[in-house]
Amino acid sequence: PLKNDSGISAFDMRGVTFVFNEDGTLYKRFLMLPKFFNLNQVASTQYDVLKNKKIKNVTIKEDGSLIAFMNLPNGDVFAKTQAGFTNEQSVAAMKLFKENEKIRKFVIDAIDRGFTPLFEYVAYDNRIVLKYAGRDLRLIGIRNNKTGEYISAPNTSAEIIYGIATVKTLKEKSLDAIIK
Numbered sequence: 001p002l003k004n005d006s007g008i009s010a011f012d013m014r015g016v017t018f019v020f021n022e023d024g025t026l027y028k029r030f031l032m033l034p035k036f037f038n039l040n041q042v043a044s045t046q047y048d049v050l051k052n053k054k055i056k057n058v059t060i061k062e063d064g065s066l067i068a069f070m071n072l073p074n075g076d077v078f079a080k081t082q083a084g085f086t087n088e089q090s091v092a093a094m095k096l097f098k099e100n101e102k103i104r105k106f107v108i109d110a111i112d113r114g115f116t117p118l119f120e121y122v123a124y125d126n127r128i129v130l131k132y133a134g135r136d137l138r139l140i141g142i143r144n145n146k147t148g149e150y151i152s153a154p155n156t157s158a159e160i161i162y163g164i165a166t167v168k169t170l171k172e173k174s175l176d177a178i179i180k
Contacts, residue, residue: 011034011035011036012031012034012035012148013035014032014033014034014035014082015031015032015033015066015068015080015081015082016029016030016031016032017029017030017032017068017070017080018030019070019071019072019073021073022073027072027073028070028071028145029145030068030070030080030116030145031116031143031144031145031148032066032068032080032082032116032118032143033066033118033140033143033150034148034150039179047175050175051175051176053175054173055173055174055175055178057152057155057169058169058170058172058173058178059140059141059152059153059167059168059169060167060168060169060170061120061140061167062120062122062129062130062167063122063127063128063129063130064120064121064122064123064126064128064138065081065089065120065121065126066081066082066118066119066120066121066140067079067080067081067089067090067093067118067119067120067121067137068080068081068116068117068118068119069093069097069107069110069111069116069117069119070111070116071108071111077097077104077107077108077111078090078094079091079093079094079097088126089121089126092121092123092126092135093119093121093137096121096135096136096137097137100137100164102162102163102164103137103162103164105162106139106158106161106162106164110142114144114145114146115142115143115144115145115151116142116143116145117139117142118139118140118141118142118143119137119138119139119140120137120138120140120167121135121136121137122135122136122138123135123136136165137164137165138153138165138166138167139153139156139158139159139164139165139166139167140152140153140166140167141153141155141156142156152169153166153167153169154166154169
């Protein structure tokens with residue numbers, strides 16, 4: 001479904017969702033976060049390869065579930081994790097979406113502008129490591145569905161314009177300082 005050279009690699013196949021019209025034609029493609037690797041995990045992420053690169057952004061995704069919001073041709077919005085649409089995390093994220101007018105407005109606006117809004121779902125009953133008192137959706141960033149560009153939460157102005165929670169980012173831009 002990608003025409004010409006979109007610049008999107010196989011790393012974008014993780015969580016990509018294609019939504020079709022009832023006649024079988026493509027309505028939209030929604031991108032989640034691209035596949036990423038840990039430091040020293042693969043050849044391209046070896047310390048010696050990365051040590052002199054400029055770091056643009058470090059987003060702190062603590063230990064919740066990645067949630068993406070998308071829509072159907074009729075405008076209905078749905079939540080999705082990398083694993084699916086009907087799991088506990090997707091259902092809980094939809095409940096928060098419906099209850100929170102600020103999140104709802106941001107999500108719909110982002111989708112209408114051609115982006116996939118990406119959140120971290122954290123909750124006391126979705127614990128991996130950290131303990132949470134309640135349930136929350138924290139904006140990680142948005143992904144341009146046409147170009148693949150990722151825009152981190154602080155660069156979206158979502159916290160200021162919409163008043164929604166965002167994940168934290170590190171101000172430190174040195175790889176050695178981040179490792180330490």
